[in-house]
Amino acid sequence: MYGSCLCSKVKYQLTPPFKLFQYCHCSRCQKVTGSAHAANIYIKAEQLEWLQGADQIGRFEYPDAKYYATQFCKNCGSNLPWQVKGGDTVVVPAGTLDDATSELKPKQSIHWRSRAPWYEETSSLCKFDDTPPRQPQ
Numbered sequence: 662m663y664g665s666c667l668c669s670k671v672k673y674q675l676t677p678p679f680k681l682f683q684y685c686h687c688s689r690c691q692k693v694t695g696s697a698h699a700a701n702i703y704i705k706a707e708q709l710e711w712l713q714g715a716d717q718i719g720r721f722e723y724p725d726a727k728y729y730a731t732q733f734c735k736n737c738g739s740n741l742p743w744q745v746k747g748g749d750t751v752v753v754p755a756g757t758l759d760d761a762t763s764e765l766k767p768k769q770s771i772h773w774r775s776r777a778p779w780y781e782e783t784s785s786l787c788k789f790d791d792t793p794p795r796q797p798q
């Protein structure tokens with residue numbers, strides 16, 4: 662699967678299978694996306710390949726967070742896949758995919774307790790107030 666930012670300077674390729682696809686309603690994801698929640702796909706670092714524009718990628722590591730960081734295009738500001746601090750997992754903002762299909766569906770909503778007060782319910786996904794318990798893969 663292929664993805665890119667809004668200005669198309671940065672392009673990447675993902676190799677399935679994906680570990681998990683979920684919506685995150687935490688306050689950090691609200692800030693980073695400017696929206697009600699992030700739509701995040703989780704993969705291993707080796708499943709991501711930058712095809713172009715790697716020099717255009719900015720990174721911000723949230724100081725108080727164990728894993729949280731974010732990456733973005735320095736030219737257009739779009740969110741981009743980011744590797745967690747100190748780990749092998751890469752979080753891919755699903756909205757940056759160029760060839761997603763309806764077969765790719767989120768499984769659940771997490772950090773539901775932190776959801777924006779103005780959020781209007783639109784789905785019947787399973788919800789976890791914080792981070793869900795680890796699940797066998």
Ligand SMILES: [Zn+2]
Pocket residue numbers: 666667668669670671734735736737738739
């Ligand atoms: Zn861009």
Ligand SMILES: [Zn+2]
Pocket residue numbers: 685686687688689690691699772
């Ligand atoms: Zn989040």
